[in-house]
Amino acid sequence: MSKETLTSTFTELRKGFFRLAMRFLSNQEDADDTLQEAFFRLWKHADRIDTPEEAEALTIVTVKNLCIDTLRKKSHLHTVELDEGRDDAVAESATDTLEREERFKAVERIIEQRLTPLQRQILHMKEYEGKEYDEIAAKLGMQPPAVRMQLSRARKEIRECYLKQMER
Known part of the structure; x- marks a missing residue:
């Protein structure tokens, strides 16, 4: 290339x-x-x-x-804060960052393991590429309502699996 x-x-x-x-x-x-x-x-x-x-x-x-x-x-x-609670703030922001990273990894695993290839493709096109439903439908040879339905099902599956993982 x-x-x-x-x-x-x-x-x-x-x-x-x-x-x-x-x-x-x-x-x-x-x-x-x-x-x-x-x-x-x-x-x-x-x-x-x-x-x-x-x-x-x-x-x-x-x-x-x-x-x-x-x-x-x-x-x-290590940043220096001007207030007395600076150590707590630094520890909290580092913890928040690591927690956010872990949540993102958990969602990625759910996407890879639980969604169909079509759902993954639609999710990628919508969320990462920013394509509209009509564009996705045209590219995949589908009707826009079918794209919306697949995306809705994918998001529901992600949400349900993620909430189950958080309960553990």
Whole structure:
């Protein structure tokens, strides 16, 4: 695959990659930095990437891993607060970050283990790529109400499985 193909794939899907980064990170600058670093890392290996689909998958994994790395680094940073409860605030934010990361991993496992391939594809197109129901339906050869139903069922399955896991 040429570097031009990597660039066009990345540019075309950048908004979705940005939304993925923002789900992990609450800071736009961190999300932008993560996307830049992901592209830089993939650029070095562009000759080993064969298709736009492979470039997309590798970018998603790279962005996700870089987000997790950023969260881990931030949880280890020692900041000095001006109030007396600073130690509690730092410990609480690190704990919150790790808990959020664990919740995200739990949801990912549910998606991989419990959803059908069609539901996973629709969820990915809607949530990560930001496509509209009509676009998804056209791409998958379905009617928009069928796409909505599949997405609704997928979300219900995720919610129910997640709540069962939290009860344990």
